[in-house]
Amino acid sequence: MLERVRIVLVNTSLPANIGAAARAMKTMGLAQMVLVAPKIFPSPEADTLSSGATDILAQARVVSSLDEAIAGCRLVIGTSARSRHIPWPLLNPRAAAAQAWAELPVGEVALVFGREDRGLTNDELHKCHYHVHIPTNPDFSSLNLAAAVQVLAYEMRMRSLEDDQVEAPFWGVDWDIDAAPAEDIERLFVHLEQVLVKVDFLDPENPRQLMTRLRRLFLRSRLDTVELNVLRGFLTAIEKSSKQ
Amino acid sequence: MLERVRIVLVNTSLPANIGAAARAMKTMGLAQMVLVAPKIFPSPEADTLSSGATDILAQARVVSSLDEAIAGCRLVIGTSARSRHIPWPLLNPRAAAAQAWAELPVGEVALVFGREDRGLTNDELHKCHYHVHIPTNPDFSSLNLAAAVQVLAYEMRMRSLEDDQVEAPFWGVDWDIDAAPAEDIERLFVHLEQVLVKVDFLDPENPRQLMTRLRRLFLRSRLDTVELNVLRGFLTAIEKSSKQ
Incomplete structure (x- = not known):
């Protein structure tokens, strides 16, 4: 046409x-x-x-x-x-x-x-x-x-x-807490990857699509700053409690 | 913004x-x-x-x-x-x-x-x-x-x-008669102008915006072929009846 x-x-x-x-x-x-x-x-x-x-x-x-x-x-x-x-x-x-x-x-x-x-x-x-x-x-x-x-x-x-056409849903835009800035989210992923390796969930020799999938999950969720701090605190707690 | x-x-x-x-x-x-x-x-x-x-x-x-x-x-x-x-x-x-x-x-x-x-x-x-x-x-x-x-x-x-944004209305698209093609509409305007001059409504020395306004009117109306033939017949009838 x-x-x-x-x-x-x-x-x-x-x-x-x-x-x-x-x-x-x-x-x-x-x-x-x-x-x-x-x-x-x-x-x-x-x-x-x-x-x-x-x-x-x-x-x-x-x-x-x-x-x-x-x-x-x-x-x-x-x-x-x-x-x-x-x-x-x-x-x-x-x-x-x-x-x-x-x-x-x-x-x-x-x-x-x-x-x-x-x-x-x-x-x-x-x-x-x-x-x-x-x-x-x-x-x-x-x-x-x-x-x-x-x-x-x-x-x-x-x-x-x-x-x-399918309209995408809106996430996080009307939130009462500020969305997390890109650089903080990057730091979260660095931290997350360290912890995944540390607990032997992620094999650096064979990472497959694990980080990709986790990135997609967290980026899609449009993290706010409070949620990000919660996750960072969680990762720190995992590190402290890890035997490695 | x-x-x-x-x-x-x-x-x-x-x-x-x-x-x-x-x-x-x-x-x-x-x-x-x-x-x-x-x-x-x-x-x-x-x-x-x-x-x-x-x-x-x-x-x-x-x-x-x-x-x-x-x-x-x-x-x-x-x-x-x-x-x-x-x-x-x-x-x-x-x-x-x-x-x-x-x-x-x-x-x-x-x-x-x-x-x-x-x-x-x-x-x-x-x-x-x-x-x-x-x-x-x-x-x-x-x-x-x-x-x-x-x-x-x-x-x-x-x-x-x-x-x-204002959506424009649709004209003529769901008509049961075919819309008139561009070249037929141009012929109508040529004919119309001749008749306007012939009946002394349009002064070729001082045409002002007359044809422009008429063009806008007829183009906006999305003429169909039957309407166009009606208008052409009308113009011919005016010519025939004119004393000039």
Whole structure:
């Protein structure tokens, strides 16, 4: 289904960005690239930056106008900076992916990306059903073109996987006692390992996965500082009582 | 709050990736970069690729071990390919951002990224409370390091904005009639403009925002093919009846 999404890049200047966009697409399972009057294409630099996604570049369609690029599409979503002269239906990337996903069973969808320096023109934006705005830092909105493709492609993939998503439970966050810092937890593991060896439970010659399993257990439990002190005290008590 | 997130890059080989990661961070409002034994840093290439996010590079901490990088953090999340010898609590990027966001009011959070070629070692992964897996295409999981930083930083930013998010309504997707394709809608607008001029409603010398507003109206309504034919018929009828 993700292969029905067209990524349309308008008047891209840098071949590196075309290559990096192809790589971003392929990592997320997208396949269709359409280039509207790219400055340079094909190019060895695009091939290099695609990092092996050369099939996407080889199959990319080059057209001379946005109209050609979006012909046959029933939903066209254009990337946009936030403020425009006339407001347009504006989605965040997640909502845009949801709209696109809902459309894919019945038709093709275009996600349109503008020039590195100036984005899409108003005329181009006005060919879009929706605009999508990646919510950048207002003080630094200089998102790389391939990074923008990565974010939208990622949201498409996340939407495609939504039924598989399982929210993880929260541990320890609403605790009344501070969570133990990483370095204290590391000291606990060092101490724990010494004690395990000392009591002959852990064979340093053949440790198997014992420490790994214990790490997973304690890290997963999100130890707080009091619990950590209790465990450290316990280990010290074991050492003192050990015959070795 | 996002400034309390530490982005930790372990043994990065390419200065370009450090620069592009700084850019990705800053676009999303993140500020703290920690570099564990980078191959080359600082470097002019990192500065160039940061595209102006040089403040992040200037403030980046360089340390010699992951332990130093995560000291003081109470939640450590490491990026990981999916399958590991022993399963670990594994989150997708969205759930990881939710965990991190819940932790930030009370402590610092580290998001840890591994080497370009081999990711994080098992020892490094075993210092993490959770692993996060960006759900790449199983056939092409070659995600660029800065792209991975971009995705996680984007999810952090989205989480920070969650209260502002408004889901857009769905139009036309469950319709029983096919949505009109983009090229037919363009023809409608050409026709409409001719008729607007013909009936003296649109002055070609002074068009103002009239077509823009009409485009927005019709695109927003997600015209289906029957509606489009009705409108075209209407325009033709107007032309026929016009005295001009």
